[in-house]
Amino acid sequence: MKSVKTILLIDDDDTTNYLNHRLLARMEVAEDIRVVTNGEEALDYLVKAFSGAEGHPRPDLIFVDIKMSVMDGFEFLDEYQKFDEEKKLRTVMLMLTSSASFYDLERLKNYPEVRKHYSKPLAEGDVREIMEEYF
Template identity: 60%
Template structure:
């Protein structure tokens, strides 16, 4: 079982459905939802800091939407790298999209932390695939 999964998406319905699926599958002790990348970066800046003294924990897995207001998925990934939040090697990022353009998918290849992209909303098969591929030791 994972300690924490972050869902970062501006679509409340998608967040509700994804969170419900993850809870039903009992894959994580905790699931946090953020409606934009900026709020998620603020959480991660504290939770994933080397000298973290808060009770916030760095997630094992992040599902990140590409197109969001305030801070989109690509801006999030840039900020994540700039702040060196990817120094904790265990964090896996999966992109979520409702309309993956060729340009977006090519651009994702620039981010080694992003392992794959999935269409919204997640399915049981998607989650099982992620767990098997990246967390089989848990």
């Protein structure tokens, strides 16, 4: 199976982060898996990554939860859209959610950066599909 250099998990749920991190590490799909717990932390990380800061590799794949405290997934996406298109070009953005409400799924259509949504936690089949489809 293909692998990427860096994956960024954005979720405020420790259990979900643990399960997703463990699955991705076990499947060896990334050299580096970073975890942040809200949209603000993610934006801070990405500002550093996109500027080439040491210790902040640019993520090839981002998983972002919709419902988070501090800054939710939609607020994060609003800010993410402001990044230079050139910097976002090589990054695949996917949404994770535990409640795929019709309203949330319709709202995701406003964010072209989001390729697809998945229920959390990730399953092995999801990861295989993602790696085959996007990398």
